[in-house]
Amino acid sequence: MAIRRDALAARREVLGFTQETLAHQLGVELSTIGRWERGTLTPQPWRRPDLAKVLKLSLEELDGLLSAPRTVASSSLVTRREVMVDAALLTSAVMADQVTGTSSDHSPQDVRQKLPGSRVTVTSASALVTDLHQAYQAARYGDVARRLPAVTTAVDALIAEGFASERRKALGLQCSAAVAAAKLATKAGDAEAGWQAAEQARVAAEAAEDIAGRAAAAYQRACALLRAGRGEDAEQVAVSAAMSMRGSDPQSLTWRGALTLISAIIAARRNDAAEAGDRLDHAEGLARLLGTDGNIGWTAFGPTNVLIHRVSVAVALNDPNSALATAERLDVTALPVGLNGRQAQFHLDSAWAHAQLGEDPQAVIHLLDTERVAPELVRANPNARALIQDLLARERRRAVPGLRGLAVRVGVAA
Known part of the structure; x- marks a missing residue:
């Protein structure tokens, strides 16, 4: 049975290639690219060096994108872990320079050697991921950048070496760690790394059958696309993901609200005040149903955060008077x-x-x-x-x- 290579397609898209332009670049038929991405055809070995070069990947990284993610989970984890650690370390160096005035001189191998020798457990890995998100929300970005490689490696090790009965929880943690990586990369201005980390989150969430994880990955994909100047694509991702969250439970309300807020920002950036306002109103209604300033899924979604986004939308629309009028209604100390x-x-x-x-x-x-x-x-x-x-x-x-x-x-x- 063919397994779609969505990560290969995502890599093509983030570099700005359509299937047609990539086919032209490689001198192959358009249908060939489609078959590679659908998983019904695998590039011949002699094609792979050119494909890797165009996609700006090593041959090992390309092999990881060509491998079926579910049928070769154990062997592909090493490649995925190395790629994530490398990306995280690059982001770490950028963020450390920007926010602390220091530089990171650790190699991925150094980080792996510093991991504790004892077996990682779901409890210990969960604590690491929680600390990572708390540090990010506290705006301690340099701290997140320094911790991220070790946390990513620990979570991947849990999947590779942990109990089969804990696999879904481990995949959920892998998704959450990748979401943190996506946030940090996008914050640092690296849209491509943000997209790649969001794709890692999506793959893990789908393997775990984690609806909230898929929503979190979609949110980060939208953020990365917006950072890359691809507002139309970002809007499509956010709106589609919000529509897929149909439940009335707190988690569904939260994710539908968070995705609606980012779509309001996107509408404002394309100067559509009416659509941005409608989306803010919809998010406000969801926040009222939620009834509290919560932080489910590290979203900070709730009535106060909706007002904060109203201010940001006014700023995006170049309307300082509306921004300040909304700000007067705000009490940021109400946030968790x-x-x-x-x-x-x-x-x-x-x-x-x-x-x-x-x-x-x-x-x-x-x-x-x-x-x-x-x-x-x-x-x-x-x-x-x-x-x-x-x-x-x-x-x-x-x-x-x-x-x-x-x-x-x-x-x-x-």
Whole structure:
């Protein structure tokens, strides 16, 4: 029975190839590419070096994409683990440079050697993944980058070496770790690595028959596509995934709401205020049904997060007055403890809105609040740095106290 090679198709798409353009590049028939991706035909060995080169893969990585994910799970895990560790380490180096001023000089082999020698359990792996997501939501991105390779390797080892009865739980953890990797890569501006990690999450979720995991993977795919400038594709992924979550249980409401919020942001970025507003209203209704500011699936979805997204949508629509009017209705302290990244986004959006209206002192206050709750975000976020530079260019020191010191700490002024 043929097994679709969705990861091969995803790799082609993230590099911008259609089946037709890839066929032209390789000098093969269009139908050949389709058969490779459907799993009804395997590229001949003499074709593989050219295919790997065009897809920017090693031959081992290509072999991993060509292998059937379910029938060769044990042997393919080593390749998948190595690829994920390599990608995570590259992201780690980028993020460490951006947010901590340090560099990562560890090789994947170094990381594997540092793993504990005792057998990984579902409980211990779950704790590692939980810590990873908590660190991300606390906006400790450098910490996440340093931990990610070891966590990914530990979870993959659990699948390869753990009990068969625990396989579904282990696959769920693999999905969750890959989601964290996707978040970090997208945050670092690496859309391709974000897409690849989201695809890893999708494959694991499907193997585990995990509906929430598939929704989480779809959310990250949408984020990566949006980061890559492919808003139409991102919107299609988010809307389709939201429609597939039909239940009325808290988990279904949460994921439908989270996916609706990202689709509202996408609509705003293409300047469709009406559609963005409709989606925000729909998400608000789902949040009311949920009835609380929760954090199911590390989404932070709830009434307060919907309002935060209303502010972000107004910013995307270049409407500072609406952004601030919504911000006045917000109490970010209502969010669950530890959601520093969400709080920081609210303050950063508010700072932009005040700056657009020439209210520089208020803008600086919000920037200082952003730094207080998420200092790494201010240093790494290009929008935050650009806003500080703009404020600095029109600085009146008596009217804008604190701006010069913030600029120095962030590194945009000496």
